[in-house]
Amino acid sequence: xxxxxxxxxxxxxxxxxxxxxxxxxxxxxxxxxxxxxxxxxxxxxxxxxxxxxxxxxxxxxxxxxxxxxxxxxxxxxxxxxxxxxxxxxxxxxxxxxxxxxxxxxxxxxxxxxxxxxxxxxxxxxxxxxxxxxxxxxxxxxxxxxxxxxxxxxxxxxxxxxxxxxxxxxxxxxxxxxxxxxxxxxxxxxxxxxxxxxxxxxxxxxxxxxxxxxxxxxxxxxxxxxxxxxxxxxxxxxxxxxxxxxxxxxxxxxxxxxxxxxxxxxxxxxxxxxxxxxxxxxx
Amino acid sequence: xxxxxxxxxxxxxxxxxxxxxxxxxxxxxxxxxxxxxxxxxxxxxxxxxxxxxxxxxxxxxxxxxxxxxxxxxxxxxxxxxxxxxxxxxxxxxxxxxxxxxxxxxxxxxxxxxxxxxxxxxxxxxxxxxxxxxxxxxxxxxxxxxxxxxxxxxxxxxxxxxxxxxxxxxxxxxxxxxxxxxxxx
Ligand code: SF4
Numbered sequence: 352x353x354x355x356x357x358x359x360x361x362x363x364x365x366x367x368x369x370x371x372x373x374x375x376x377x378x379x380x381x382x383x384x385x386x387x388x389x390x391x392x393x394x395x396x397x398x399x400x401x402x403x404x405x406x407x408x409x410x411x412x413x414x415x416x417x418x419x420x421x422x423x424x425x426x427x428x429x430x431x432x433x434x435x436x437x438x439x440x441x442x443x444x445x446x447x448x449x450x451x452x453x454x455x456x457x458x459x460x461x462x463x464x465x466x467x468x469x470x471x472x473x474x475x476x477x478x479x480x481x482x483x484x485x486x487x488x489x490x491x492x493x494x495x496x497x498x499x500x501x502x503x504x505x506x507x508x509x510x511x512x513x514x515x516x517x518x519x520x521x522x523x524x525x526x527x528x529x530x531x532x533x534x535x536x537x538x539x540x541x542x543x544x545x546x547x548x549x550x551x552x553x554x555x556x557x558x559x560x561x562x563x564x565x566x567x568x569x570x571x572x573x574x575x576x577x578x579x580x581x582x583x584x585x586x587x588x589x590x591x592x593x594x595x596x597x598x599x600x601x602x603x604x605x606x607x608x609x610x611x612x613x614x615x616x617x618x619x620x621x622x623x624x625x626x627x628x629x630x631x632x633x
Numbered sequence: 634x635x636x637x638x639x640x641x642x643x644x645x646x647x648x649x650x651x652x653x654x655x656x657x658x659x660x661x662x663x664x665x666x667x668x669x670x671x672x673x674x675x676x677x678x679x680x681x682x683x684x685x686x687x688x689x690x691x692x693x694x695x696x697x698x699x700x701x702x703x704x705x706x707x708x709x710x711x712x713x714x715x716x717x718x719x720x721x722x723x724x725x726x727x728x729x730x731x732x733x734x735x736x737x738x739x740x741x742x743x744x745x746x747x748x749x750x751x752x753x754x755x756x757x758x759x760x761x762x763x764x765x766x767x768x769x770x771x772x773x774x775x776x777x778x779x780x781x782x783x784x785x786x787x788x789x790x791x792x793x794x795x796x797x798x799x800x801x802x803x804x805x806x807x808x809x810x811x812x813x814x815x816x817x
Contacts, residue, residue: 395815397655397797404759412710412764421700421710421763421783459709461700461783470670472782501715501738501760533808534715534738536760588816592737592759594797595811625761 355437356489358633360446363430363438363493366631367450370495371426372458374627375418378409381564382601382626389538389591389598398596402538405591405624416458420536420625423460424497426451426479429561433488448477463500482554491633494561502539502623505531508553511615517576520545520617521583527619528584528600533593535621538601540564542620543580546608549616556618559604561628573605580605601626639793643691644732646752654805656798658756664693664735664794666787668714671778672722675786679725686777686786690730697735698783699773700763708773708789710763713737716755720744727751739808740800748800755800757807769794 383406390402412419428447432438440446455462455476462476486492507527511519524543531539544555568574580603590596601624610616637657640648642664652658665687667675675685696716700709716736723734724747732753737760740748748755758766772790779785799807 395811397811398815401759404762404765408759408762408765411768415764416703417706417764417767418700418710419764420761421698421712422714423700423710459701459703461698461709463698463783470784472784474782499761504715532739533757533760534717536737586817588812588814590811590815592757593739593808593811594757595807595813595815597815623761 355435357437357439358491359440360438360443361440362633363443363491364446364450364453366493366633367428367447367495368454368457370493370629370631371451371454371460371497374495374497374629375423375460376416376458377413378419379626379628382624383409385564385601386538386624389601393591393596393598395590395596397594398591398598401591401594402598418460419627420499421461422463422499422501423455424499424627425464426476427496427498427557428479428481429494429496429558430481430483431486431492432483433490434485435489436491444481447481448479451477451479492630493633494628494630496560496628499623499625502535502621505535505621507619508549509617510549511617513613513615515615520615521580523617524580524619525583525587527621528589529587531621532589536623536625537589537593538591538598538624540601540622540626541580541584541603542622543603544606544608544618545616546610547616548610551608552616552618553620555606555608556620559606560620560622560626561630562604564602568605570607573607577603577605642693642732644693645691649732649752649754650802652754652798652801653803654798654801654807654810658796658798660693660794660796661792662790664695664789664791666695666697666789668696668698668784669718670781670784671786672719674778676722676725679729685729687788689726692731693733693735694726694731695735695789699767699787700783702773708767708770711767711770712763713758713760716740723747727753735796745800745804745806749802749804752802754798754802756796757799758796766794
């Protein structure tokens, strides 16, 4: 027992608070690169102008310590906790929520969490959504992903029939993007999880959004589908801000996993260009 | 090739009917903010014969819930929110004189019909460009429903707020037109 590595949850709290600020104020480098690449590829003059403005917006946000987007998101926090690690100092989830509370207050971020029916704001952007996974090792890897409502509202889950198969999956992804149109602030990013169960598909779709844009999927089947879906989605012509153009989507992340012999679950998590994700390893 | 119009609220029919989809619009002057929760209350107030929190005749409403103003700033990030959530309330406000709505995303058929009927327009702001949009805002003051926090109604004074006409009073829809040219 004595050689177990320990981490005080106060450190997790403070790290979460910092990452909330960084995520909402600084556009991630991979998203910036993708927007620049999009700008070079875009054919529509209006589309080019929108992409230019989005890059300018990120510069202003960084220079003036302003959020990239006023919707500073519901804080989704992923924790991969090494199984050889011992957490001390109190309740882990309470510490994460306290970190969110402090981070959103300190950095002047918008508190966007409310009761589902009365719509009364909780006032501190909690509760956060916390996903914990136990992994080998003695490190703690954490990600803060503030998720905006506009793009989350356009996300969909489908229980495709096995007979509809892969063509059915592609159709549903396209249908999701078409229905969303300009609403989720294109250019978008798509997190697509196929297989497993209803609940697991949704969580995996969200988890794919932790990936870096431009990274290569190690699963060749998924990588091929990512390329195909990206072309299909960009052929919709929706374009930046939905005003028409060739750059509707900056990247598609696909995760494929076995499922029940009766099922073919599909979850499509729509992410806007304000694709905020910051991580730390403790 | 697109034309640019400079508008100062309150707006009249001549201002709105001149616009066509794709036109650039720069608004300067006083506008008001409102999201779903505020719209619900305004429509309820009207139904009860009460005064709305700001004069609706010729008004421009911006669908926004800004982030808190950092020290020394009048407002935080202030980009548009998705407009369809206001669709249930928008025709009632247009019937009372609302002339322009600023937001992002598609509007429903009833809203588009009401725009043609009441000569109102829907102007698009760049979604997700909250820090950039904040630069156009020179004054901000909460005037109603402070308990709604970011969703409270604010009076904003803006200068050259950059917008594009998405739905005009003639039935045009830039989201449909713009897409067509780049669809493969
Ligand atoms: S969809 Fe994303 S970019 Fe658009 S307003 Fe919401 S959080 Fe901001």
